[in-house]
Amino acid sequence: MLRKFALPIVVLLGALLITSWLIAQRPVPAQKRPDPPVLLVDAIVAELASVRLKVHAQGSVTPRTETSLTGEVAGQIVEVFPQFVSGGFFKRGDVLVKIDDRTYRAEVKRSQAAVAAAETLITREQGLSDYALQDWRRLNPDKEATDLALRKPQLAEAKANLQSALADLERKEGDLERTMVRAPYDGMIRQKLADVGQFVGAGTQLAVIFASDVAEIRLPLPDKDLPFVDLKAQPPVEVTANIGGTDYYWRGKIVRTEGVFDEQSRVLYVVAQVADPYNQDGESWAYPLRIGTFVGANIEGRRADNLVVLPRSALRRDNRVWIIDSNNRLVPKTVSVLRTDASSVYINSGLEDNELVCLTLLENPLPGTVVRHVEAEENQP
Numbered sequence: 001m002l003r004k005f006a007l008p009i010v011v012l013l014g015a016l017l018i019t020s021w022l023i024a025q026r027p028v029p030a031q032k033r034p035d036p037p038v039l040l041v042d043a044i045v046a047e048l049a050s051v052r053l054k055v056h057a058q059g060s061v062t063p064r065t066e067t068s069l070t071g072e073v074a075g076q077i078v079e080v081f082p083q084f085v086s087g088g089f090f091k092r093g094d095v096l097v098k099i100d101d102r103t104y105r106a107e108v109k110r111s112q113a114a115v116a117a118a119e120t121l122i123t124r125e126q127g128l129s130d131y132a133l134q135d136w137r138r139l140n141p142d143k144e145a146t147d148l149a150l151r152k153p154q155l156a157e158a159k160a161n162l163q164s165a166l167a168d169l170e171r172k173e174g175d176l177e178r179t180m181v182r183a184p185y186d187g188m189i190r191q192k193l194a195d196v197g198q199f200v201g202a203g204t205q206l207a208v209i210f211a212s213d214v215a216e217i218r219l220p221l222p223d224k225d226l227p228f229v230d231l232k233a234q235p236p237v238e239v240t241a242n243i244g245g246t247d248y249y250w251r252g253k254i255v256r257t258e259g260v261f262d263e264q265s266r267v268l269y270v271v272a273q274v275a276d277p278y279n280q281d282g283e284s285w286a287y288p289l290r291i292g293t294f295v296g297a298n299i300e301g302r303r304a305d306n307l308v309v310l311p312r313s314a315l316r317r318d319n320r321v322w323i324i325d326s327n328n329r330l331v332p333k334t335v336s337v338l339r340t341d342a343s344s345v346y347i348n349s350g351l352e353d354n355e356l357v358c359l360t361l362l363e364n365p366l367p368g369t370v371v372r373h374v375e376a377e378e379n380q381p
Helices: 002-025 102-139 152-177
Strands: 039-045 049-063 066-070 075-080 095-099 180-182 187-192 205-211 214-222 236-243 246-261 267-275 294-311 320-324 330-334 336-340 344-349 356-358 371-375
Touching (some): 102 152, 267 294
Antiparallel strands (some): 049 214, 214 267, 246 267, 320 330, 336 344
């Protein structure tokens, strides 16, 4: 009975062993490794060019001329004119404030009377001198008349009194004129400090005013930027400000430097001027450049030849950039940097014309890495 079942089992086990052996002897097909993924990067073509450099700075707009408007005579303010308000514009010679002039008019009349009296005295003394000369010639025909006999001292005194009276009249007329406080130049009221009914003395501050023909911007330049700007040539300046979400632009020029470095910040301050900042002629600017506005300024610098200008993101540590060679492989290159600004790097050696520069920031790139590139024109500075 046992033999009856043992034979089929042995045959089955033998078949299984033979099948396993045949499977083990079958050659294993070679597995193909997948190609590593190829990185897609932005790139830009390096172009050697002659470049007009720009130097950026920031500052606040200030008036070129600012004055404390004061009264020159004492009295009560009886009238202020419509432009005498904070923010009001005026022209040179405009009357801004009128002081009560009744006392000064009376003083002018008194001085005019004194002048008339002095002129009358001169006329009388001149007549007496003429009569004295006639009498002297009649009584002393052979003698020269003395100054005392001809009343010359009295005539000289009368003439001196007239000059004194005229000077007093001129002073009194000046005081009368100064009861009308006039604008010394075209400008704007920055702060109004007096009004109708107020009594003011000579020297009382009536307002703070500033000239509106030119605005100035004090711009700090670090010493590293000075070689790139010809300050003696008074270079043009583009002034920018973002107001209410809109960028506005004005044009001006550098007019002077302050001549010394700031001891703490080690910068040299230069002064830019913008004409007609408040657009009073209606044709200068799209928006007024108000005093106190914080602005950026791009100063036109010197021209430099054979430079490659790249986005600042293309420059890596140790002044290196990654080049994409003809086999689409990354190659590191060390370059010489002339200068950098907020958006661009200016390279004066280390790159050849038409070389392809990788712009994408890669994490731990290796020389020889294969990439695919897209030339990104929008990334060009």
